[in-house]
Amino acid sequence: MAYSQSWRDAWFARVFSRLDVFKILFEDTDIERRYFALQPDSRVLVISGAGCGVASMLAHRPARIDAVDMNPHHLALTGLKVAATRQLSCSDTLYALFGHGRHADAPQLINTLTQELPAWMQQYWRKHAGKFSHDFYRQGFFYRIIGTLHRQMQLDADWLRALAGLPVAQRQQLAGARYRQVLGKSWIRAVVDSPLPLLAQGINFRQRDLNLHTNAAQSMGQVLLNLVDQLATTDVARNWIIWHCQLAQFDHQEPACRPPYLRPELHQQAHGAPTATHFHRENLFHVLGRAAAGQWTHFGLSDAMDWMPPEVQRQVLQEICRTAAPGARVIIRSVATDDLVAKLGMQAQLQRLDAISERATAEECSRLYLRTDLYQVLA
Numbered sequence: 001m002a003y004s005q006s007w008r009d010a011w012f013a014r015v016f017s018r019l020d021v022f023k024i025l026f027e028d029t030d031i032e033r034r035y036f037a038l039q040p041d042s043r044v045l046v047i048s049g050a051g052c053g054v055a056s057m058l059a060h061r062p063a064r065i066d067a068v069d070m071n072p073h074h075l076a077l078t079g080l081k082v083a084a085t086r087q088l089s090c091s092d093t094l095y096a097l098f099g100h101g102r103h104a105d106a107p108q109l110i111n112t113l114t115q116e117l118p119a120w121m122q123q124y125w126r127k128h129a130g131k132f133s134h135d136f137y138r139q140g141f142f143y144r145i146i147g148t149l150h151r152q153m154q155l156d157a158d159w160l161r162a163l164a165g166l167p168v169a170q171r172q173q174l175a176g177a178r179y180r181q182v183l184g185k186s187w188i189r190a191v192v193d194s195p196l197p198l199l200a201q202g203i204n205f206r207q208r209d210l211n212l213h214t215n216a217a218q219s220m221g222q223v224l225l226n227l228v229d230q231l232a233t234t235d236v237a238r239n240w241i242i243w244h245c246q247l248a249q250f251d252h253q254e255p256a257c258r259p260p261y262l263r264p265e266l267h268q269q270a271h272g273a274p275t276a277t278h279f280h281r282e283n284l285f286h287v288l289g290r291a292a293a294g295q296w297t298h299f300g301l302s303d304a305m306d307w308m309p310p311e312v313q314r315q316v317l318q319e320i321c322r323t324a325a326p327g328a329r330v331i332i333r334s335v336a337t338d339d340l341v342a343k344l345g346m347q348a349q350l351q352r353l354d355a356i357s358e359r360a361t362a363e364e365c366s367r368l369y370l371r372t373d374l375y376q377v378l379a
Contacts, residue, residue, distance in 0.1 A: 009307065012195075012204040013070075020073035021141045021200060023101070024244050024259065025052035027302065027333065028365040028372075033260050035356050035374055036298060036329060038062045043325070046300035047284065049202075051078025053300065054277075055085045055261035058270035066296070068280045068287050073140075075281050076124040081261065083113040086273050091264040099250055099262050101136035118279060137248045145200035147248065148191065152182045155246055161253075164236035171232035179228050183221050192221045207306040210335050214370055230367040241366045288319040295323045299330040303369060306334050314344050321349045324377040329353075331360075333369040341375060350375040 029052055038044070038060035048054050048067040051074070057065060067082075069075040081098060088094045097103050110129040114122045131139055138147070155178070163171050182188055191197065197220065198208055208220065215223045231242055238256040243249060251257040260266045280287050284304065299320050305313050320330060330350065332340060341350045353374045360372040 006205065008205045012198070013307075016199055016202065016204075017070040019071070019141045019199060020139075021071070021202060022050040022074060023077070023137050023140050023142070024240075025049040026201075026241055026245070026366055026368060027053060028241070028363065029053040029056045029259055029261075031360045031364055031372055032057065032300065032331065033059070033266075034363075035360050036300075036331060038298065042298055043296045044298040044300065045287070045296045045323075046298075047302045047304055048075055048078040048279075049302060050074050051081040052259040052261060054078050055081040055270070056259060056266070058082065058085050058273040058275055059260065059266040061269070061273045062275050062298075064276045064278070066278045066280060066287065068282070068284050070281065070283055072120075072124065072281055075279055076121045076128075079117045079121045079277075079279055080110065080113065080125060082277055083117055085261050085267060085270050086275075087113055087271075088267075089271055091262075091267045094267055095258075095262055097132060099252065099258060101132065101138075101249075102134060103132050106130065106132035120281070121279070135248075137244070142200045143248055145191075145196050146245070149182065149188065150246055152185070152188060153178055153246075157247060157249075157251065160236065160243065160246060161251070163232075168233050171236065172229050175228050175232045176225060179225055183225070189219070189221055192224060193219050204307050206309070207303070207335060210306055214335055214337055227367060234365050234367065239365045284316070285319075288316070288323055291319075291323040293322055294325045297325045297328045299324070299328065301330065301332050303333040303335070305332055305340055306336065310344065313340060314346070317341070317344065317346055317350065321377055326377070326379050328377040330375040330377065332371075332373050332375070333364070334371045334373070335369055337370055339371070339373065341373075349378055351378055 032053060033056060038057060040061055040063060042062035043064040044057060044062055045066045045068065046054060048069040054065060054067050067075065067078050084094055084097055103109055107129040110125050110132065114125045163174060183192065211223050215226050217223050236242055237254055240250050240257045240259060243251050243257055255263065261270060334340060339352060341347060341352060353376055357373045360374060364372045
């Protein structure tokens with residue numbers, strides 16, 4: 001399939017695919033756990049990002065997962081999270097590695113965990129295992145850029161815990177005031193509206209423009225303030241995305257404040273999962289293009305459709321329909337207000353699961369997306 005882009009988004013994709021950006025997936029992977037309906041015979045094609053969602057799927061023990069990402073840093077991290085979730089019997093060891101982001105004997109542990117991963121991943125982790133000898137989560141491009149903003153705010157875990165105990169209106173007032181104070185500095189506003197935070201957040205120029213439009217905003221600073229206002233309405237005490245965005249850590253005192261794969265009860269379900277896992281360091285279009293008809297039962301597209309112009313979105317959905325088993329499910333996150341399938345006129349091929357989609361959208365704790373839609377592929 002051809003993939004036409006503006007020169008800015010082509011530049012963005014090229015640079016983003018080479019940067020070590022994310023350490024966690026900034027999506028509410030409880031949505032997949034509740035609504036994706038994975039079964040032991042499920043076969044999943046998913047854009048991996050930093051791998052929290054892929055690792056969390058192991059608790060359902062599906063037959064196969066094909067994880068796709070053009071970024072080798074993110075895909076290698078996905079492989080390590082999958083290997084650790086499946087192989088480690090001790091939830092405390094898993095949490096030390098991916099909860100605290102450090103382990104006393106990280107190189108030896110990671111060498112053991114990666115023995116069955118692709119050769120390039122083994123080589124990657126031989127080079128980078130030392131990142132877990134100190135704070136893994138305070139590394140990467142996301143933290144270097146977003147951390148600049150947060151250091152100006154001078155927040156800590158006690159402040160977030162205190163915020164969580166307040167009524168929603170007070171949370172919104174306090175959090176908004178703190179962000180507005182920092183954004184009042186001209187150099188901070190200049191950084192926030194530059195391309196650097198876009199790279200740090202995985203927002204290409206097309207998705208940036210969608211964000212500006214749907215927020216009726218003139219700047220990404222205003223989009224950020226709107227997001228803070230929405231995040232304050234969530235369960236701050238358990239919202240691991242808030243904690244990682246603000247402090248580059250989970251709340252270690254709150255067992256629910258972590259992605260599903262790091263919760264002991266779900267880790268035990270995932271331990272030893274027989275799921276066949278395949279990692280594709282390439283374009284989603286290439287993976288779809290060479291696949292056989294009926295290959296997958298589930299498709300997790302993250303927010304990737306926001307990156308694409310309409311003609312490419314249509315091509316992707318047509319290929320999904322071709323490679324989908326009867327009744328396959330598709331999940332699409334978006335910052336847009338429109339139902340993508342309806343906008344493209346493809347309701348005859350994909351049926352939106354309205355009730356589930358409305359609940360998923362309301363429950364998505366990242367508040368990054370205006371829509372979290374689930375569809376069923378029609379025969």
